[in-house]
Amino acid sequence: MGRIPRQYLLRRLRIFILTIWASATLIWIIPRLAPGDPISAMVGQMSQAGGYVEGSEEIIEGFRARFGLDQPLPIQYLRYLLNLITLDFGYSIASFPTPVSQIIGQALPWTFGLLVLAMTITFLLGNALGALMIWTHTPHLIKVLIPLGMVFTSIPSILSGLFLLYIFAFILNWFPVQGAYALGIIPGLNLPFILSVIQHGTLPALAVILVNFGYWALGMRGMMITVQGEDYVQLARAKGLNPLYVLYRYMIRNAILPQITAFAITLGTLVSGQVLVEYIFGYQGMGKIIYDAILARDFAVIQGASFIVICMTAGAVMVVDLTYPLVDPRISHGGE
Amino acid sequence: MEQTSPVPVAAIESAPTLQKPKRVMGRFNRWDTPWLNTKLLSGLGILSAILLIGLIGPLIWDTSLALTRAAPRNLPPVGFTNWRGQEGVWEHPLGTDNNGRDMLAVLIVGAPNTFLIGFIAASVGIVIGTILGFCAGFIGGVVDDFIRLIADIVITIPVLMVLIVLQSAFKQIDIQTMALLIAAFAWPRATRQIRAQVLSMRESGYVRMAKLSGASTFDIMFKEMMPNLIPYLFASFIAGATGAILAAVGLETLGLGPQRIPTLGSTIYNAIRGTALSLNMWWWWGLPSLLLATMFIGLLLVNLGLDEISNPRLRQASKS
Amino acid sequence: MTRESRTPVLEVRDLRIYYETPKGDVHAVDGISFVLYQGETLGLVGESGCGKSTAAMGILQLITPPGRIVSGQVLMDGVDLLKLDERTLRQMRWSRLALVPQGAMNSLNPTMRVHQQIEDVIRQHQTKTKTFDRSQLKPRILELLSWVGLPERVYDMYPHELSGGMKQRVCIAMAVALHPGVIIADESTSALDVVVQRVVAQTLLRVKADLGVSMIMIGHDMGLMAQMVDRIVVMYAGRIVEIATVEHAFRNPAHPYSQVLIDSVPTISERKPLKITEGITHDPRNPPHGCIFQLRCPFVMERCRREAPQRREIRPGQEVACHLYEQQPDGSYRDVRDTA
Numbered sequence: 001m002g003r004i005p006r007q008y009l010l011r012r013l014r015i016f017i018l019t020i021w022a023s024a025t026l027i028w029i030i031p032r033l034a035p036g037d038p039i040s041a042m043v044g045q046m047s048q049a050g051g052y053v054e055g056s057e058e059i060i061e062g063f064r065a066r067f068g069l070d071q072p073l074p075i076q077y078l079r080y081l082l083n084l085i086t087l088d089f090g091y092s093i094a095s096f097p098t099p100v101s102q103i104i105g106q107a108l109p110w111t112f113g114l115l116v117l118a119m120t121i122t123f124l125l126g127n128a129l130g131a132l133m134i135w136t137h138t139p140h141l142i143k144v145l146i147p148l149g150m151v152f153t154s155i156p157s158i159l160s161g162l163f164l165l166y167i168f169a170f171i172l173n174w175f176p177v178q179g180a181y182a183l184g185i186i187p188g189l190n191l192p193f194i195l196s197v198i199q200h201g202t203l204p205a206l207a208v209i210l211v212n213f214g215y216w217a218l219g220m221r222g223m224m225i226t227v228q229g230e231d232y233v234q235l236a237r238a239k240g241l242n243p244l245y246v247l248y249r250y251m252i253r254n255a256i257l258p259q260i261t262a263f264a265i266t267l268g269t270l271v272s273g274q275v276l277v278e279y280i281f282g283y284q285g286m287g288k289i290i291y292d293a294i295l296a297r298d299f300a301v302i303q304g305a306s307f308i309v310i311c312m313t314a315g316a317v318m319v320v321d322l323t324y325p326l327v328d329p330r331i332s333h334g335g336e
Numbered sequence: 337m338e339q340t341s342p343v344p345v346a347a348i349e350s351a352p353t354l355q356k357p358k359r360v361m362g363r364f365n366r367w368d369t370p371w372l373n374t375k376l377l378s379g380l381g382i383l384s385a386i387l388l389i390g391l392i393g394p395l396i397w398d399t400s401l402a403l404t405r406a407a408p409r410n411l412p413p414v415g416f417t418n419w420r421g422q423e424g425v426w427e428h429p430l431g432t433d434n435n436g437r438d439m440l441a442v443l444i445v446g447a448p449n450t451f452l453i454g455f456i457a458a459s460v461g462i463v464i465g466t467i468l469g470f471c472a473g474f475i476g477g478v479v480d481d482f483i484r485l486i487a488d489i490v491i492t493i494p495v496l497m498v499l500i501v502l503q504s505a506f507k508q509i510d511i512q513t514m515a516l517l518i519a520a521f522a523w524p525r526a527t528r529q530i531r532a533q534v535l536s537m538r539e540s541g542y543v544r545m546a547k548l549s550g551a552s553t554f555d556i557m558f559k560e561m562m563p564n565l566i567p568y569l570f571a572s573f574i575a576g577a578t579g580a581i582l583a584a585v586g587l588e589t590l591g592l593g594p595q596r597i598p599t600l601g602s603t604i605y606n607a608i609r610g611t612a613l614s615l616n617m618w619w620w621w622g623l624p625s626l627l628l629a630t631m632f633i634g635l636l637l638v639n640l641g642l643d644e645i646s647n648p649r650l651r652q653a654s655k656s
Numbered sequence: 657m658t659r660e661s662r663t664p665v666l667e668v669r670d671l672r673i674y675y676e677t678p679k680g681d682v683h684a685v686d687g688i689s690f691v692l693y694q695g696e697t698l699g700l701v702g703e704s705g706c707g708k709s710t711a712a713m714g715i716l717q718l719i720t721p722p723g724r725i726v727s728g729q730v731l732m733d734g735v736d737l738l739k740l741d742e743r744t745l746r747q748m749r750w751s752r753l754a755l756v757p758q759g760a761m762n763s764l765n766p767t768m769r770v771h772q773q774i775e776d777v778i779r780q781h782q783t784k785t786k787t788f789d790r791s792q793l794k795p796r797i798l799e800l801l802s803w804v805g806l807p808e809r810v811y812d813m814y815p816h817e818l819s820g821g822m823k824q825r826v827c828i829a830m831a832v833a834l835h836p837g838v839i840i841a842d843e844s845t846s847a848l849d850v851v852v853q854r855v856v857a858q859t860l861l862r863v864k865a866d867l868g869v870s871m872i873m874i875g876h877d878m879g880l881m882a883q884m885v886d887r888i889v890v891m892y893a894g895r896i897v898e899i900a901t902v903e904h905a906f907r908n909p910a911h912p913y914s915q916v917l918i919d920s921v922p923t924i925s926e927r928k929p930l931k932i933t934e935g936i937t938h939d940p941r942n943p944p945h946g947c948i949f950q951l952r953c954p955f956v957m958e959r960c961r962r963e964a965p966q967r968r969e970i971r972p973g974q975e976v977a978c979h980l981y982e983q984q985p986d987g988s989y990r991d992v993r994d995t996a
Contacts, residue, residue, distance in 0.1 A: 014485075015485065015488050015489060015492070018485070018489050019488075019489045019492045019493060022489055022490075022493070023493050023497075023498065026498055026501075027498070027501050030498075030501055030502050030505050030506075031501075031505045033505075034505040034506050151633060153636055154578055154582075154632050154633075154635065154636045154639075155628075155629045155632045155633070156582050156585055156586065156628070156632070158585065158586065158589055158604075159604075159625045159628060159629055162604070162608075162613075162621055162622075162625055163622075163625065165613060166613055166618065166621075166622070170613055170614065170616070177613075177614075218640070218643075222643070222647065265491055265525075267492075268491065268492055268493060268494040268495065269494070269495075269579065269582070271494050272494045272495065272496035272497065272583070272586060273582075273586075275494075275496070275497075276496075276586050276589065276590070279590070280608070290500060290590075291590060293504075294500070294504055294590055294591060294592060295591070297504070299504060299505065302500060302501060302504050303501060306497035306498070306500055306501050307497075309494060309497050310493055310494060310497050310498075313492060313493070313494050314492050314493075317492045
């Protein structure tokens, strides 16, 4: 396999950093464009939550000084960026002294685990099925069944999640309704916990896989049609090679390359869908804390969690992009 | 060897070609209209049926029933009973929610709003995308680099996250503003697609011929290239609309959409908050979900159809 | 080589390959028969679309839908390839019947190194040929590469790092890797520039001579054909109109189409106008009654529209399917135009 060319690596890194910077800036600007200033809103929130707040005027002034809101905007902005680098998002308003980073820290591993798993399965399954749709040796029954399964494609995962939840958790009672693991089980590396996690994760993962694999299957089908007509595939057959080997090494191996790029491009949409699914299933990941924060009007958490999800997406896109030269020799040797 | 001069080769090459099957197929298919594609037509059929619900619905049904407390609460659709043993009544054939909204009226009001968001966002997105794509592909150089960079950045950002921040900061937003906000993130995909097409066309024979014959840049762009871009533009439009509706539904189901008018997404949000799942009020969340799912299937079919139109090879494969 | 001493290695009998289109079947190959003898190079010529490449793909059993083999036999060592099951056919491919493909530009898998692609065939056919263990594999491939005049460094390269001529030579090395009995070279030198064309053609000839294999060379470069092949098969619209030794074919081509084809080869001494008439071709889904060439033939007669001419040997080493040649009572053939 090839190496990652420096030029390519630098370009990807630049996009990664710029993406994060741009979204951080957006998130900073948006509340400042909104009517009212964030601190008054925050204190308003607190007084709403905890009844009358004594001397709210002083508190507001105190907060202003503490958050540096009495400083000129450029200073505020630089401070904000510096805080981001140290993953300091301030404090949650709904549960005041808790830092936002702590709330996110608890939710992140769950989202990350579910995300990586669901996306990987979706990508592999979709591409495998797409390839089978074109392969001449695929049994006819499978060729008929795959397109039927793709009816779900492009339905939002939130809807598939609702239907799955209703059918499998409420009517059939096969899966738990809420959470990432059963209450009363001590998290750790023990079997009951792991089983519980799998049991709780199945439906959310399925909700994502079900509505997204078709997208990959369709893309793969298109690529396979192109690759199938290539001379090297015909020559591979003339060589008398095993059809399965031809399928894998000569067809899929080449057809999957543009799919990897497409994977990077659509990750943003996929992540959003996944986050929504979490909230439907009460899965204690980023989606859940965003939803809870929306309900509690906890803007600091919304800001921090959104920023982290954006970073995760950008990071995933970069990882996918960086694997590309490793599988396509034409890029790793500096060609276009 | 002087015998290998191009003359005989050229003579032989210019003779009609039958050798390669794909060329043969392409040539004969040009005579049947590719636009009469089953997938495209059935997709358009589904979409217009849903649109008709929104257009004709208000004429035959009282849409003010979509407001809270306009009807008895928690009624099931006709032919079903709810957990309290109440039966569905014909005054509210699709049942009501826990706020006394008539579901049929909600669907009639909600469906066109969802379309509107998709339409506005996709139109704005495609206009921006086409302009930027043409600029990037035609001007090239620094302009191309810059546009590509911005597109690469924006395409990476999960739209929903930024919109969540926006909506929670601004609270009340009407449908048009929401559509425009979504459009601000909908252009990069169209830009990329148009740019790639423009690049490949710029190198193709007929555009070179047009250039050599002295056609102006404007003429080349709109007379030579635009007609060939139309299927791609349509496909971009549909993809944009799908993405916009997806984002809008996501926001609404998080309780962040326009609050004053009922939308399909906000109905689902209310259902989830009102524990419709455990109360087995399937009509509350299920009906808007089904309508949305049908809408997405329609959009998918249109997209697939357009794909086959712009790529004859796909057409061939779907026939065999 | 006398005709009696020649043993056939490959025989095609009445092969028909049709392509399905929405408006009916295109008769791409419409009942062709010919024999390839041991050690011989047979040139298959004709204009683009005459079915010569389709015929080659038919012999190799590589016709894919919408194309299909309608009928016919392809006999190799007495075995009909068209009747073999998938497994046996796969073993037969490459070990007995190899292909040097059309357009070398795209014939190599872009994501595999050169040596992996050659290894593929050797590994796959290990049981049929001599067994190679891993340590022998590399020297064997290097030997193949040097045989076709490629440097050792090509071994580890990817196709996109090679020039067109180098890729084509990799294809030749791959084709001879298992010492097949028959090599089909399908327009192997087109799409290369003239100098590289010659080098590749010479490589092909040298390898062929070294191995003593038989070869079917498909192409439309009559000049190259004249130099490389022993006999020429002229195809027109899916049918064979003439089979002749290269001398006959170039000195006195018999079929009017062959004559036009040979005539179109320019020489330095003479500039000729192009004689071939273009555009008056028949609908390929609906070939006319009688002779296939009637619409473009300058000597078309009443009889040509009624009955299709049979291919007959009008003189030793020259068979032609044309009504212009009539059998005399003494068994010899006479050109009817001579009497007119």
